[in-house]
C-alpha cells in the first residue's frame with residue numbers, strides 16, 4: 001500500500017552558530033503512523049523534531065537550510081504563518097509543562113484559541129479531551145484545582161489533553177515518557193497507539209523497547225546524519241548499516257577505518273562500479289573502501305552491485321546537496337563480474 005506523506009524533509013541542515021547539528025537530512029514522514037526518531041545523545045533528534053513546528057528558529061544564531069514541507073507547504077517560506085503552523089503541531093515535551101492555572105483552564109486554553117466560549121460547550125469538550133488522554137476519572141471531581149498539584153504522570157496526560165484540544169494534525173513528542181513512572185509511561189504509550197488512527201505522531205525516544213512497542217517507522221540519526229530509516233520491523237530486525245546495528249546492539253559506534261578512498265564524482269553507472277570493483281581488488285579481505293559519488297542512481301546501483309559481488313555496505317551517507325559517501329568492506333576475493 002502506498003503511504004501518504006505528511007511531513008517531507010528535503011536536504012535539511014541546521015546550525016547552532018558554528019556547530020552543525022543536522023546535515024542534509026532528506027526523509028518522508030508518513031501520515032497517521034508513529035515514526036520514532038532514535039539515536040545516541042546529541043545526534044540531533046530534538047533539533048529535527050523542533051524543525052517541524054519551527055520552534056528551532058526561535059533561538060538566536062540558528063541557521064536552517066533546506067525545506068520542511070507539511071501537507072506540501074514549505075513551512076520555512078517567509079509567508080508562512082508560524083502560529084497557524086504551531087496549531088497543527090501538538091508538542092509533548094520531556095517534562096510536562098502545565099500552565100499555572102486550574103486543570104479545567106489548562107484544557108480550556110486550547111479551546112478558546114478556537115473561539116469556543118459557551119460554558120456548556122466548553123464543559124463538554126473539556127471532558128472529551130480529558131477522556132481522550134485517560135485523565136478524566138482521576139480529575140473529574142477537582143477540575144478547578146491547580147494543575148501543578150497533579151502528579152508528573154497526570155500532568156503529562158493533562159498536557160496531552162491540552163495539546164489535543166487545539167486539534168492538531170501532528171503530535172510531536174520529545175521523550176514524552178522519560179520523566180514518568182512506568183505505569184504513567186505505559187498509559188501515555190497506550191494513548192499514543194490509539195491516537196495514531198487520527199494523528200501523525202513523531203516521537204523522539206532513546207528507549208529502544210519503546211520504539212519497538214510503538215513505532216511503525218524508525219529514523220536513526222548519528223552525529224547529525226541520517227543513517228537509516230524505514231519500517232520499524234526492518235530496521236530493528238535487519239538493519240542495513242553497521243552503525244545502526246551497533247547502536248541497536250548497545251555497542252560503541254565506531255567510525256569505520258578507511259583503507260582506501262576513491263572519488264567517483266562525475267562518473268556514471270556502470271563505470272563507477274567497475275572502478276569501485278577494481279579498487280576493492282587491491283584491498284585485503286576486511287579492508288574498507290570509501291567512495292564519493294555525485295550521480296544519484298549510483299547511490300542505490302553501486303551498493304547493489306557491490307553486494308552482488310559479496311561485499312558488505314557499511315554505510316551510505318549524504319554529504320551535501322550533490323555528494324554521497326558509500327563505505328564498502330571487502331568480504332569476497334572471487335570476482336563475479
Ligand SMILES: Nc1ncnc2c1ncn2[C@@H]1O[C@H](COP(=O)(O)OP(=O)(O)OP(=O)(O)O)[C@@H](O)[C@H]1O
Nearest residue numbers: 016019021040041042043044045046047048059206
Ligand atoms: N541551543 C543550542 N546551542 C548550541 N548547540 C546546541 C543547541 N541545542 C543543541 N545543540 C547541539 O546540537 C547537537 C544536537 O542536539 P539535540 O538536542 O538535537 O540532540 P538530541 O539527539 O536531542 O540529544 P539528547 O538525546 O541528549 O536529547 C548537540 O551536539 C547539541 O550539543
Ligand SMILES: [Mg+2]
Nearest residue numbers: 045046047204
Ligand atoms: Mg533531545
